[in-house]
Structure formats: structure tokens, C-alpha cells
Amino acid sequence: MPGSIGYTIWFLGSLLEVCVVVSALAKHSFRRYLFLNIYMLFSFLISLGRYYVLSHFGLRSSEYKYFYFYSDAVLTIFLYLALITLYLHVFDEMKVEKYVRLAAVLLLVGTALFSYAVVEQSSNKMLTGFFFELSQNLYFVGLVLTYVLWGAILKLRETRTQLIQLVLSLGIYFSAFAATFALGNMFPNLQFFTYVVPVFGCLLPLAWAYAFWRLAPDARMVPARLAVVPR
Amino acid sequence: MATLIFILSAAALLQFFISYCRSLIAASIKQPLSAEVRDVTGIPNTASGEDFARVIQLLDLCPERPEERGRIRAINTYFRLLNLVRSTLARVIPALVTWTEIERGQCTYFAAVTLDRRIAFSRDMLAQQIDV
Numbered sequence: 307m308p309g310s311i312g313y314t315i316w317f318l319g320s321l322l323e324v325c326v327v328v329s330a331l332a333k334h335s336f337r338r339y340l341f342l343n344i345y346m347l348f349s350f351l352i353s354l355g356r357y358y359v360l361s362h363f364g365l366r367s368s369e370y371k372y373f374y375f376y377s378d379a380v381l382t383i384f385l386y387l388a389l390i391t392l393y394l395h396v397f398d399e400m401k402v403e404k405y406v407r408l409a410a411v412l413l414l415v416g417t418a419l420f421s422y423a424v425v426e427q428s429s430n431k432m433l434t435g436f437f438f439e440l441s442q443n444l445y446f447v448g449l450v451l452t453y454v455l456w457g458a459i460l461k462l463r464e465t466r467t468q469l470i471q472l473v474l475s476l477g478i479y480f481s482a483f484a485a486t487f488a489l490g491n492m493f494p495n496l497q498f499f500t501y502v503v504p505v506f507g508c509l510l511p512l513a514w515a516y517a518f519w520r521l522a523p524d525a526r527m528v529p530a531r532l533a534v535v536p537r
Numbered sequence: 538m539a540t541l542i543f544i545l546s547a548a549a550l551l552q553f554f555i556s557y558c559r560s561l562i563a564a565s566i567k568q569p570l571s572a573e574v575r576d577v578t579g580i581p582n583t584a585s586g587e588d589f590a591r592v593i594q595l596l597d598l599c600p601e602r603p604e605e606r607g608r609i610r611a612i613n614t615y616f617r618l619l620n621l622v623r624s625t626l627a628r629v630i631p632a633l634v635t636w637t638e639i640e641r642g643q644c645t646y647f648a649a650v651t652l653d654r655r656i657a658f659s660r661d662m663l664a665q666q667i668d669v
Contacts, residue, residue: 439539445543449549456553471560477553485546491539512607513557527563 308391316353321348329518335468338523341391342472345384346511352377375441382444383414389451389476395469396458413451442487449480467525468517475513482506497523558615560642561608562643566649574653584649586641589616592648599655600662615642 326346336343356374363369390410394403410523420443455473464470486502571582578592596609619637628632 349634415565442539442542446546449546453549456556467560467564471557474553474557474560478550478557481546481550481553485543485550488539488546492543516607521564526565527560 311501312504314343315501315508316357316398319504319508319511320350320353322508322515323347323353325515326511326518329515333518333523335434335518335523338526339391339472341388344367345381345388346514348384349381349511370383379444382441382448385448385476386410386414389448389455392469392473392476393455393458393492395466396455396462396473413447439491442484442491445480445484445487449484452477452480465526466523467527468521468523470527471517471521472514475510475517478513479506479510482509538561554611555615555618559640560610562647566643568650568653570646571653571656574649574656578652580645580649582637584642584645586616586619586638586645589641592645592652596652596655598653600659602626602655602658605651605654606648609648610618612644612647616641619644622644634645 319380323346327336327343327350330339330343347352347439356370356377359370359373387410390406390413392411393406397406456477459470459473483503483506486506490496570578575581577595578588580588580592593613594607619641622633623637623641627637
């Protein structure tokens with residue numbers, strides 16, 4: 307079983323997920339960012355499910371490992387959907403909704419087919435390196451998509467502060483997870499995952515809760531100021 | 538493959554982190570400082586990176602607001618990163634000296650704005666206690 311620190315981080319993460327939804331409801335941003343909030347609710351429900359499986363089968367059981375990694379993959383795909391809605395927000399004045407939706411469907415089908423092919427090839431090593439590889443790939447695809455969106459924000463001079471911070475925090479989340487899982491794939495004996503992954507998991511709800519709670523939906527900023535390379 | 542993903546992800550993480558910190562700073566940079574915070578911190582119109590540690594010490598003296606904790610930590614980490622760039626890369630690329638100095642000054646201004654908010658928050662709490 308995880309220690310008291312592990313449970314504290316877990317509880318904090320779940321609490322922050324609820325905070326995101328409450329903040330969005332309180333500040334009337336729930337419908338505007340519907341999929342982001344649905345993702346947070348779904349993530350909270352999965353946390354409850356993980357706790358149930360953990361308390362019944364134990365941390366080292368294959369049931370918990372399967373549940374953890376499969377729910378993680380499903381959650382990441384849900385996060386893709388949330389990301390696609392952010393694309394729709396950025397491109398809303400260009401009337402390209404149809405193409406963005408089509409690209410989203412193709413991406414989802416492509417990811418599912420790729421994952422299925424990997425699963426079929428690796429069915430004999432389900433609980434060894436396969437899950438790390440799958441998670442690493444899913445997070446990396448998310449990172450690439452967020453990076454493209456960030457490029458579009460700079461190019462289109464998007465000025466909505468709340469939207470910019472939602473996208474940047476998502477970029478931090480995807481890149482932190484992709485780097486962590488890649489590191490785990492490179493050095494399978496590293497034991498730093500116990501706390502690092504849950505702590506990273508708290509960053510996204512923390513940043514989103516802040517963005518919903520503190521920033522007015524109509525607050526604006528100059529995006530060129532944020533680029534690392536001056537534009 | 539994993540090595541490549543790790544390198545690209547770490548580079549993207551750094552870039553997103555810098556942009557995120559700058560977005561936090563940009564949101565506070567428009568707010569003017571109150572006269573008392575100017576007096577306490579000794580910051581006239583433009584803040585300097587040299588004052589950052591002192592402003593953070595003053596921040597620690599005020600009651601903390603929970604929603605600010607994460608942002609202060611992020612900016613603190615960003616400030617350390619800038620110090621690292623200043624003491625390493627900036628020696629090779631002199632143009633970075635000016636850039637890091639401006640960024641460090643903005644970090645200090647962000648901390649001063651947060652101090653302003655905390656003082657106002659403490660004053661409100663005190664007023665509420667007196668009313669009770």
C-alpha cells in the first residue's frame with residue numbers, strides 16, 4: 307500500500323480536480339470549457355475507482371496494475387478531446403470547426419489502431435515494459451498536439467489570458483509526463499515514480515483551478531511577450 | 538526512441554515552463570504598486586533582480602494565501618533558472634545578460650505585487666476580527 311505521503315498526494319490531486327470543476331462553475335466557465343471540466347470529473351471518478359481496486363487487491367496485484375495503466379490510457383485519450391476543444395477555441399473565428407473535428411476523429415482512430423498493434427505484438431509482456439512505452443507514446447502525442455496549438459496561439463496572436471494559461475499548463479503536464487515515462491523506459495529500475503508521477507498529476511488541476519478562479523474570461527495579454535524566442 | 542522522446546519532452550517542458558511563468562508575470566505587471574509597498578520594498582518604478590530575495594523575505598512575514606502558493610513557487614524556480622543562465626550561458630552569450638536582468642526585475646515586481654495583495658488580505662482579516 308502507498309505510504310501516508312502517497313495517500314496525501316493522491317487525496318490532494320483528487321481535491322484539486324474537484325476544485326477545478328467548482329471554480330469553473332463558480333466563475334461561469336463550466337460550459338465554455340465543457341470537455342476540460344468533464345475530463346476533471348472523469349479523472350476524479352477514476353481516482354475513486356483506483357482507490358477501490360487498490361484497497362481490494364493491493365498495490366502489487368495485477369488487477370491494480372491493469373486498472374491503473376488502462377484507465378491512464380483512457381484518461382489521456384479524454385485529455386486529447388479536451389485539447390481538441392481548445393483548438394476549437396483558438397480557431398473559432400476561422401470557421402474551420404469541421405476540419406478540426408475530422409482531424410480529431412482521425413487522430414483518435416490512428417492512436418487506437420497504433421495502440422492495438424502494439425498490444426497485439428507485445429501481448430506476452432503486458433505488465434513489463436509495454437505500459438511504460440504506451441503511456442510514453444500517448445503523452446508524447448499529446449505534447450506534440452499542444453506544441454502545435456501553442457505555435458498557433460503565437461501565430462494568430464491569441465490574447466485571451468485564461469485560454470493561454472490553460473494551454474501552457476497542459477503543455478507542462480504532457481511534457482513532464484512524457485519525459486518521466488521516457489526516463490522510466492530508459493531506466494526500468496529507477497524507483498522515483500512512486501511520488502513524482504502523482505506530484506506531476508497535481509500540477510494540471512492546480513494550474514487550471516487557478517486559471518478559472520483568478521482570471522477573468524475576458525482578460526487579455528500580449529502573447530508575443532510569452533515566447534521564449536522573441537517575436 | 539525513449540532517449541529522443543526524453544530529450545524533446547525535456548526541451549518542451551523548459552519552454553512551456555518559461556512561457557507559463559511569463560504569463561503569470563504578465564498578468565500582474567499591469568498592476569501598480571501601492572505607496573506603502575514601494576516604501577517597504579524600496580522599489581521605485583522599475584524593480585531589480587537584486588531585490589528579489591528581500592521581497593520574498595517580506596512575503597514570508599505576511600500570512601499566506603493558499604491560492605498563491607503554487608505561483609510563488611513557480612516564479613521562485615524561474616528566478617533560480619534565470620540566475621543559472623546568468624552565471625553560465627550569459628558569460629558566453631553577452632546578449633543574455635540584459636534579457637536575464639529584465640526578467641529577474643519582472644520576477645521581483647511580481648513578488649512585490651503579491652506582497653501588496655497579502656498586506657491587503659491581512660488588513661481585511663484584521664478588520665473582520667475587530668468587527669467580531
